[in-house]
Amino acid sequence: MKLxxxxxxxxxxxxPKCNMNCSYCYEPNKRFIELKIEDAxxxxxxLCSLEFYLMGGEPFLNIDFxxxxxxxxxxxDIDQMQKRRLIDSLRFVVTNGTLIKxxxxxVKKYGLxxxxxxxxxxxxxxxxxxxxxxxxxxxxxxDGIDTCIANNIEWSIHSTISINxxxxxxSLFMFYLNLATNIYSIDDAIEYMSSNMFQxxxxxxxxxxxxxxxxxxxxxxxxxIITSSLDKSxxxxxxxxxxxxxxxSSCNAGNQLVAVDGIGxxxxxxELAATSEGTKYSNFKILDNYIAIKESRVFSSNxxxxxxxxxxxxxxxxxxxxxxxxxxxxxxxxxxxxxxEYNRFIDEMFSYYGIK
Numbered sequence: 001m002k003l004x005x006x007x008x009x010x011x012x013x014x015x016p017k018c019n020m021n022c023s024y025c026y027e028p029n030k031r032f033i034e035l036k037i038e039d040a041x042x043x044x045x046x047l048c049s050l051e052f053y054l055m056g057g058e059p060f061l062n063i064d065f066x067x068x069x070x071x072x073x074x075x076x077d078i079d080q081m082q083k084r085r086l087i088d089s090l091r092f093v094v095t096n097g098t099l100i101k102x103x104x105x106x107v108k109k110y111g112l113x114x115x116x117x118x119x120x121x122x123x124x125x126x127x128x129x130x131x132x133x134x135x136x137x138x139x140x141x142x143d144g145i146d147t148c149i150a151n152n153i154e155w156s157i158h159s160t161i162s163i164n165x166x167x168x169x170x171s172l173f174m175f176y177l178n179l180a181t182n183i184y185s186i187d188d189a190i191e192y193m194s195s196n197m198f199q200x201x202x203x204x205x206x207x208x209x210x211x212x213x214x215x216x217x218x219x220x221x222x223x224x225i226i227t228s229s230l231d232k233s234x235x236x237x238x239x240x241x242x243x244x245x246x247x248x249s250s251c252n253a254g255n256q257l258v259a260v261d262g263i264g265x266x267x268x269x270x271e272l273a274a275t276s277e278g279t280k281y282s283n284f285k286i287l288d289n290y291i292a293i294k295e296s297r298v299f300s301s302n303x304x305x306x307x308x309x310x311x312x313x314x315x316x317x318x319x320x321x322x323x324x325x326x327x328x329x330x331x332x333x334x335x336x337x338x339x340x341e342y343n344r345f346i347d348e349m350f351s352y353y354g355i356k
Contacts, residue, residue, distance in 0.1 A: 194241025
């Protein structure tokens with residue numbers, strides 16, 4: 001049987017090294033090998049995709065690989081649209097933020113855009129995002145953000161929300177709002193608040209009490225916005241920027257996306273490769289496993305188009321499903337219930353306060 005995959009994005013597992021020891025790391029065993037400069041040159045000779053996504057590890061611990069890959073692609077005689085898209089994808093770097101100051105020259109030279117992992121104020125962030133010696137990382141991350149601001153580097157924040165932090169969302173909101181207003185004008189701060197991304201861990205056990213706490217925190221945020229001294233237009237913009245309904249989604253793993261590790265093994269996606277069961281999916285050696293990933297996309301793509309199913313379906317990540325249940329088809333039902341409650345909350349609050 002011949003499989004043909006129209007590859008749009010190639011995820012490259014290019015470094016296992018990380019100077020942090022986050023409690024929720026999805027790849028704690030770091031079994032992948034680090035790619036070298038020679039590997040970057042080889043990748044540039046095999047440009048079968050339109051985009052790259054580099055997965056670590058911490059990228060700044062192998063930054064020469066990224067710069068070499070950009071340089072090599074820039075020299076290639078290929079379609080200009082493909083070249084721009086490939087280089088632009090490589091310029092987007094997800095980092096823990098602690099090594100920005102030491103690498104600011106290369107950040108500026110290549111125009112890197114940084115998505116910085118930060119889980120909120122120091123007391124919240126340092127519960128989960130710590131160094132290997134147990135020391136908190138908050139102050140070093142903030143130094144990295146200050147370095148970005150001083151050097152006009154494009155940056156945003158990515159927060160990972162563990163189950164223990166669902167009850168801290170108001171504190172997270174106030175932290176990011178204060179951070180934004182200390183840096184930007186109020187209009188730019190409101191825009192900044194809409195650009196940050198929160199990822200709730202979907203593989204943890206969620207209970208009704210967690211859902212209630214999460215919704216109560218969102219209600220507290222809404223009341224703060226409505227009773228603030230902002231004019232009505234700004235209140236509406238801040239509310240719409242922060243409260244975004246989470247829509248159902250399907251997965252491109254193994255469809256338009258593949259992941260490659262340091263020894264050339266191929267996986268449907270990088271996160272699936274990092275699971276304890278990941279080796280089962282490498283190089284399509286057990287074809288039924290790969291077909292299951294493909295079928296899950298077909299099933300979810302059809303399921304999500306049915307309006308009556310929206311309240312039951314918001315998550316479709318085969319990797320998260322596999323970790324949760326041992327099956328790519330299982331979904332975390334309590335997570336879906338929480339998201340449905342959140343979306344319903346947004347509809348009701350926006351209607352009640354006349355936010356359009």
